[in-house]
Amino acid sequence: MPLNSMKRYDESRVEHITGTAVVIGGSMAGLCAARVLAGIFDDVIVIERDTLSDEAAIRDGAPQTSQPHALLEAGRATLEDLFPGFTQSVRDAGGLALNMTRDIVWYDKGDTVEEAETPLSALYASRPLFEHIVRKKVRSKSNISFRDGCHFITYTQNRSANQITGIKFRDEQGEETTLESKITVDASGRASKTPSWLANNGYAKPDVDRVNIDVTYSTVCISRPTDDHHGVLIAPEPGRPRGAAMLPIEQNQWQILLQGVHGERAPVDTERFISWAAQLPIQDPVRELREQQWLTDIRRYPFPASVRHNYHTLHRFPDRFVVIGDAVASFNPIYGQGMSVAALDSLAVHHGLSDGITGVGPRVFDLIKPVIHEAWRTAVGNDFIFNETTGPKPFATDLLNTYASRLVKRAHDDGVLTEAFLRVFRLERQATSLLHPRILWRTLRPHL
16 A cells, blocks of 8 residues: 555544553654644653754664665655645755656666656655654644653553553653553564563464565765765665665765675775775766765664564454554665655554544554555565575565566666656555556567
8 A cells, every 4th residue: 555545644534532642662653653643632752762862863772874764755745744844844954855767876687777757756865864854843743742761661551451551661760650541652663572562461472574685784974065966776686785875965965875685794994885886887986985075984784684563463452552663564774665654654543543542453554554565565575586585475576576677677768667666666656556558568568
């Protein structure tokens, strides 16, 4: 369920519910959930373990924020609905709105793809800036408050009613505190304690799909000439398990990322970083690394596997409780889906509450299932182009990868196919749109 098949945000669709909502986690999923809940409940409290800065800063508990992040169109449009003026706020803070196929060189399957006829705009900025803009807009809501520097311990419950009634956490002074809530949202990310809590309290744990890709990312920020906005994306592939990205961000900077797959460890020292970049099929990154000023140290982030918790299959689940974001599913970051899926998950919370608070968890899991399915099929399916990838392979993955490979190769000189592919990549359309007769013909017709 990408953007074109999901109802947009409409605060008037959900009736007011008396009481307090609690959100565990102040990353993008938690922030978007807090915004949605603020339009429904009297008060919303966000519990976050990091001490939150008033500036755009890397959070200690989220080292991945130092790596490049993409905000796909599904995420940008949803954030614009939740926070009117979001796009302009990012631009006012130095972010860039660029044409994805004119300003960004996409290298995949042996060559660069042709520019799409339709301008496909996207926002480029650092993850800390995206979070800062959203957090600032969330803070502007008078009924949302943050408790940062706090550590979640466990959930409280009414066993006879099968309800979560609140949480226990260590507050800013390290004291154990209980907080009651009308609804609790777990947006705590990959480290979520919910599966183990379920198992320890008489519930079944969700089945877990784990696809091992063993990726490492290393990133450095360098200076960028003010009038140079171009970027580069280079996809890894069998025979060259190394990829790269050079993305323009705020403060006249480029973020340059090197990616290694299945045992290729992205470098963390300057000399090897440059030598890796010199071996790439496009030389823009290594040229700029040699000519521009380095502004940060190299930061490495490991990502061993994509993980999906199948909450939608559970037959019994505590009431007034929802799990969203990376706590449900996290994907290989190279595809840039995380922030967009987080925004769509919060939209599912909004729609799930339109039928009331009772039974909201299973309703939300049913709504986010197709969102996760589309993102999972894109990320995990493509990861299986490597023979070393292990884990449950989605149905017909090899056949779909063969078709997708041919489509991308034809997109080297066909902008229609470039647009069709990117509409799916941006979570605007279902992957099945690539099987439209017009796209099938342009992909499979003889190459004269």
